[in-house]
Amino acid sequence: MSKRIIIDPVTRIEGHAKISIHVDDAGNVTDAEFHVVEFRGFEKFCEGRPYTEMPGITQRICGICPVSHTLASAKAGDALMAVSIPPAADKLRRLMNLGQFIQSHALSFFHLSAPDFLLGWDTPPAQRNVFGLIAANKELARAGIRLRQFGQEIIEILGDKKIHPAWAVPGGVRSPLTAAGREKIRAWLPEAYATTQTAFDLWRKTMATHSREIETYGNFPSLFMALVSPNGTWEHHGGKLRFTDSRGGIVADQVDAKNYADYIGESVRSASYLKSPYYLPLGCPAGIYRVGPLARLNVCERMGVPKADAELKQFKQLGRGAVTASFLYHYARLIEILAGIEYVERYLDDPELSGDCLRADAGINSLRGVGVSEAPRGTLFHDYTVDRNGLLKKVNLIVATGQNNLAMNQTVAQIARHYIQGTEIPEPVLNRIEHGIRCFDPCLSCSTHAVGQMPLHLQLLGPDGTVLNEVTRG
Amino acid sequence: MKPAADVLVIGYGNTLRGDDGVGPRVAEAVEALHLPGVRTLVCQQLSPEHAAPIAQAQTVIFVDASVDAPREVQFRPLEPNDTTQLLAHAADPRTMLALSRDVFGHVPKAWWLTIPAIEMEFGEQLTPQAQRGLAEAVEKIQALCR
Numbered sequence: 148m149s150k151r152i153i154i155d156p157v158t159r160i161e162g163h164a165k166i167s168i169h170v171d172d173a174g175n176v177t178d179a180e181f182h183v184v185e186f187r188g189f190e191k192f193c194e195g196r197p198y199t200e201m202p203g204i205t206q207r208i209c210g211i212c213p214v215s216h217t218l219a220s221a222k223a224g225d226a227l228m229a230v231s232i233p234p235a236a237d238k239l240r241r242l243m244n245l246g247q248f249i250q251s252h253a254l255s256f257f258h259l260s261a262p263d264f265l266l267g268w269d270t271p272p273a274q275r276n277v278f279g280l281i282a283a284n285k286e287l288a289r290a291g292i293r294l295r296q297f298g299q300e301i302i303e304i305l306g307d308k309k310i311h312p313a314w315a316v317p318g319g320v321r322s323p324l325t326a327a328g329r330e331k332i333r334a335w336l337p338e339a340y341a342t343t344q345t346a347f348d349l350w351r352k353t354m355a356t357h358s359r360e361i362e363t364y365g366n367f368p369s370l371f372m373a374l375v376s377p378n379g380t381w382e383h384h385g386g387k388l389r390f391t392d393s394r395g396g397i398v399a400d401q402v403d404a405k406n407y408a409d410y411i412g413e414s415v416r417s418a419s420y421l422k423s424p425y426y427l428p429l430g431c432p433a434g435i436y437r438v439g440p441l442a443r444l445n446v447c448e449r450m451g452v453p454k455a456d457a458e459l460k461q462f463k464q465l466g467r468g469a470v471t472a473s474f475l476y477h478y479a480r481l482i483e484i485l486a487g488i489e490y491v492e493r494y495l496d497d498p499e500l501s502g503d504c505l506r507a508d509a510g511i512n513s514l515r516g517v518g519v520s521e522a523p524r525g526t527l528f529h530d531y532t533v534d535r536n537g538l539l540k541k542v543n544l545i546v547a548t549g550q551n552n553l554a555m556n557q558t559v560a561q562i563a564r565h566y567i568q569g570t571e572i573p574e575p576v577l578n579r580i581e582h583g584i585r586c587f588d589p590c591l592s593c594s595t596h597a598v599g600q601m602p603l604h605l606q607l608l609g610p611d612g613t614v615l616n617e618v619t620r621g
Numbered sequence: 622m623k624p625a626a627d628v629l630v631i632g633y634g635n636t637l638r639g640d641d642g643v644g645p646r647v648a649e650a651v652e653a654l655h656l657p658g659v660r661t662l663v664c665q666q667l668s669p670e671h672a673a674p675i676a677q678a679q680t681v682i683f684v685d686a687s688v689d690a691p692r693e694v695q696f697r698p699l700e701p702n703d704t705t706q707l708l709a710h711a712a713d714p715r716t717m718l719a720l721s722r723d724v725f726g727h728v729p730k731a732w733w734l735t736i737p738a739i740e741m742e743f744g745e746q747l748t749p750q751a752q753r754g755l756a757e758a759v760e761k762i763q764a765l766c767r
Contacts, residue, residue: 207636211668213665254668278719285723
């Protein structure tokens with residue numbers, strides 16, 4: 148008879164979820180599931196709306212990832228209009244997306260994950276958080292907040308609003324970067340570089356003392372998917388899709404966003420509202436793939452900026468072919484922060500950024516438009532079908548957290564196999580399972596449009612559904 | 622850190638979820654009044670970087686929708702949490718005050734203005750109750766700033 152452990156809800160991730168762990172009669176973990184228990188319904192809500200409203204509407208799916216949704220939505224609008232947007236608009240959108248990467252990754256690294264590295268798995272949750280981090284290293288906590296502020300300020304300067312900038316629109320953007328805004332961003336750069344260096348120093352110490360976690364927190368073969376440029380350089384807003392395998396081989400390359408459905412299937416599990424996408428040619432679950440920082444760094448050949456390229460070289464040495472350890476999502480995030488700062492600096496010096504043509508104008512020229520952009524957590528798809536008047540008939544959103552769903556299940560199962568013995572669920576094991584999920588920095592607001600925060604509930608269940616043990620936190 | 626504003630009004634909530642958006646609407650209404658020495662901040666949820674502007678204010682008013690409070694607008698003084706946990710990407714006002722204290726060394730005088738929320742399904746409309754709460758909240762803020 149097998150059994151099941153459930154963790155519900157999980158802390159320090161966005162949204163509401165629980166975790167079930169199945170064990171057999173001998174107490175061996177056989178499987179794990181990351182459930183999302185809030186209903187989304189957002190795609191239905193959007194039907195009948197004009198496509199021009201979508202960048203403004205979809206950015207309100209989530210308070211953490213509004214920029215990602217507004218940019219993917221604007222790109223879907225570009226596709227419906229069948230236009231190429233002006234170069235200045237493309238670079239301005241990229242600048243905003245880099246601000247989003249910096250602020251989101253800074254929160255994930257400094258305030259959600261660093262307490263685990265610095266304070267240890269045995270530290271109680273009441274201390275193993277940002278306040279524990281402040282007590283242990285106030286300057287680090289403060290620098291992390293400032294780095295996030297830097298990213299937010301880029302977004303605010305461009306969009307004139309920090310949280311819901313209705314700035315990216317189908318065809319381009321509404322307004323340019325002012326000279327004052329450019330200099331304000333530039334003034335942040337030295338501090339941003341210095342903070343990132345501090346974070347790399349911390350990370351190198353973490354890697355030296357966490358070899359077991361690197362081995363056991365979601366270290367398994369899978370495919371990886373992300374956007375890359377035509378020559379294989381790291382991308383975050385343009386380019387096309389590339390799938391690679393765990394040996395680093397390219398499985399599919401330069402896939403046009405509009406053809407994503409030929410490559411990605413979506414399975415739905417009865418226990419969760421979170422869709423589980425998979426690589427269609429291999430089927431489910433063999434087609435498990437990961438997205439986000441780890442995937443982007445695995446699929447690309449270079450970052451395209453010197454400091455981050457030097458780090459990428461070191462990163463790639465951590466795997467044979469691909470880097471398969473999910474614990475190294477944290478390292479990948481830091482490299483993307485560094486790349487983000489370097490690209491921001493480059494754009495500030497780019498005269499094309501100041502072009503005065505910011506928006507292509509057209510009506511509906513295609514009844515279906517797919518916009519794909521890299522969000523901090525991974526590849527984000529907005530797929531719209533409209534009528535001749537531009538009113539939405541069908542909306543499909545595929546978000547990063549969903550695409551990592553199968554990988555999160557495997558990660559929880561792997562950690563549980565290593566650390567759970569019998570039906571006891573000691574506190575440090577809960578902490579480790581939570582951190583395994585946190586490596587992916589899931590955003591369940593995006594996945595399901597959940598409201599509220601996420602405490603923790605774990606259940607251990609037998610094959611007949613009997614709850615053998617249960618822990619609730621928060 | 623020197624105070625940069627006398628009063629900071631922070632309205633938070635999701636404007637796409639019915640009455641949950643009443644906090645941001647209050648902040649927008651206060652912004653439109655151009656009250657001297659008053660700044661506003663609108664966000665979907667509180668997060669750590671908000672500790673910086675909070676630490677720069679002398680008084681902070683957090684405005685939020687409330688589903689489990691009494692059916693009236695409440696205006697309560699707030700103190701920072703002694704020991705607390707930042708659970709997710711979002712935080713509550715007491716956590717933000719504690720962050721302001723621990724990271725930036727200053728805790729402003731703080732108030733929590735909560736408005737009863739009735740409907741929080743998808744939609745941008747406020748219920749009549751939330752609209753009344755909005756008007757009352759703006760009056761309370763004006764009275765505090767006089």
